[in-house]
Amino acid sequence: MTPTRPTLPSLRHELVRDLTLISAVWLLAVFLTMAYGVRHEVDDLMDDALQESAEVLYGTLVLHGPHLPLDSGNTLPAPPHDERLVWQLVDQDQQVVLRSHKAPAQALLPAFKAGLSDGPGRWRVYGIRLPASQLVLMVGQPGVERLESRYEVITVVGASGIVVGLACALWMRRRVLRVMQQLQDLSSQIQAYDPMRPQTDLPAATRQEFVEVRAAVVDLGRRLARRVESEQAFAAHAAHALRTPLAGMDAQLAVTMQESSGATRPRLERAREAVVRLKRVITSLLALFRSNAALDPQDIDLSELMSHLPLDGLEIHISQDRPLRADPNLVAAALVNLIDNAVRYGAHACWLTLRADGECQTLTVRDDGPGVDPQRRAVLQQGVDQAPDADFVGLGLKLAALVARAHQGRLVIDEPGEEAGGFSVTMVFGPQEPAARPTMG
Numbered sequence: 001m002t003p004t005r006p007t008l009p010s011l012r013h014e015l016v017r018d019l020t021l022i023s024a025v026w027l028l029a030v031f032l033t034m035a036y037g038v039r040h041e042v043d044d045l046m047d048d049a050l051q052e053s054a055e056v057l058y059g060t061l062v063l064h065g066p067h068l069p070l071d072s073g074n075t076l077p078a079p080p081h082d083e084r085l086v087w088q089l090v091d092q093d094q095q096v097v098l099r100s101h102k103a104p105a106q107a108l109l110p111a112f113k114a115g116l117s118d119g120p121g122r123w124r125v126y127g128i129r130l131p132a133s134q135l136v137l138m139v140g141q142p143g144v145e146r147l148e149s150r151y152e153v154i155t156v157v158g159a160s161g162i163v164v165g166l167a168c169a170l171w172m173r174r175r176v177l178r179v180m181q182q183l184q185d186l187s188s189q190i191q192a193y194d195p196m197r198p199q200t201d202l203p204a205a206t207r208q209e210f211v212e213v214r215a216a217v218v219d220l221g222r223r224l225a226r227r228v229e230s231e232q233a234f235a236a237h238a239a240h241a242l243r244t245p246l247a248g249m250d251a252q253l254a255v256t257m258q259e260s261s262g263a264t265r266p267r268l269e270r271a272r273e274a275v276v277r278l279k280r281v282i283t284s285l286l287a288l289f290r291s292n293a294a295l296d297p298q299d300i301d302l303s304e305l306m307s308h309l310p311l312d313g314l315e316i317h318i319s320q321d322r323p324l325r326a327d328p329n330l331v332a333a334a335l336v337n338l339i340d341n342a343v344r345y346g347a348h349a350c351w352l353t354l355r356a357d358g359e360c361q362t363l364t365v366r367d368d369g370p371g372v373d374p375q376r377r378a379v380l381q382q383g384v385d386q387a388p389d390a391d392f393v394g395l396g397l398k399l400a401a402l403v404a405r406a407h408q409g410r411l412v413i414d415e416p417g418e419e420a421g422g423f424s425v426t427m428v429f430g431p432q433e434p435a436a437r438p439t440m441g
Helices: 011-067 143-192 208-259 264-288 302-306 328-344 374-386 395-406
Strands: 086-090 096-099 115-119 123-129 136-142 298-300 315-319 324-326 349-357 360-367 410-413 424-429
Touching (some): 011 086, 011 115, 011 123, 011 136, 123 143, 136 143, 143 208, 208 264, 298 302, 298 328, 302 349, 324 328, 324 360, 324 424, 328 349, 328 360, 328 395, 374 395, 374 410, 395 424
Parallel strands (some): 315 349
Antiparallel strands (some): 086 136, 115 123, 298 324, 349 360
16 A cells, blocks of 8 residues: 655645635724724814814804794704704803704713713713803703714725725735646656656746746756766666577577487476576667667467466466457566565465556556565555665566556555465556657666
8 A cells, every 4th residue: 555645735725724714803903903093083173173163053143042932942943854963052151042953952071071072871062152141052862863874884894995906806816826827837757757758848837936946947957867868878887788699599509409308308498498588688678778769569369478487397377368468578578477476475376367447557566475564565665666776676576666657557455355365466458559668767
């Protein structure tokens, strides 16, 4: 089982979260500041209106005072209307002698006070004394009226501010996501970049911040390309160095077989078959490390393939209901090494099972050897998946993993069954079409 990779924090989610939090705090701060400022401004405006209304009434009463019906509690006639400001004329005994039609019958203030003041019942009152008279003018506004006016203004201004703030926050969020999309595009370009194929070269940077990233990736690609070219050169020299002596050995064995007879001839035939198999395996291994070599997928009959491999007395059981679609030389190289491992660890029998899993195929190789414990199995799986060059992973597993990856698949070290025991690996083969083999260097 492949170890679960830890979930890393997302830069996109972090930026969106921080932007949302900052926007919420900013909107709250703006709303509170706006509410505080609007409250005081509205109060000042209403106080100014209260004072100006009192001063206008003052002038009117001074001019027409002798003609007013100054009877206790009288109201001046007026058409029906919603009176937002009320007024009273109060004598020295705090008796209301004249008032507007919605003004209370009792004085707004228990004692006269010039200018602005707060009276009982949450009245806001402006008082002014009339000249040459014992009367005072009180102009008042109900507290409920002031509160409604204040909340109306705060609601309108606050709602406008919130709408504008939300619009700006959404616009900023969209901009952040668009910038992050450019990072994703860069990631896709890097993923498709192959330093051995000029047509996949990275496009020019679209942002100043991407210039150094692109330069670093291109520099890394060039260094990897030089390394692959060196390995390809070594592979070519190794192919020449290994094939020539093997060809000579094959020729010498062929001549010796013609000159020999009796009991030595079967042994020579077996030795020549081993040399031929060795030539085929070496060719497959060298081809595996050529970055531009193409796979040669064919329909493989496992029984036919195994008949040409050295089994060294190992009992083989094969179960397949269809051919395996893969490169026969690479599969042969992987099976030779897996079987050699089984023999070295004391196995006497081996089971090969081919199954179809959607568009993929799986080839399981299980032996009756001692197997490994769960801890060792987990270490081997991690080495195959993440550190194929690790010393604690054997050559057979390394090669089988490389062959599986060359076929767009992977190698899985299976958990032993309750009764099966032994050691079991599964090579997963993806859908195969003739295609460029991925770089293994």
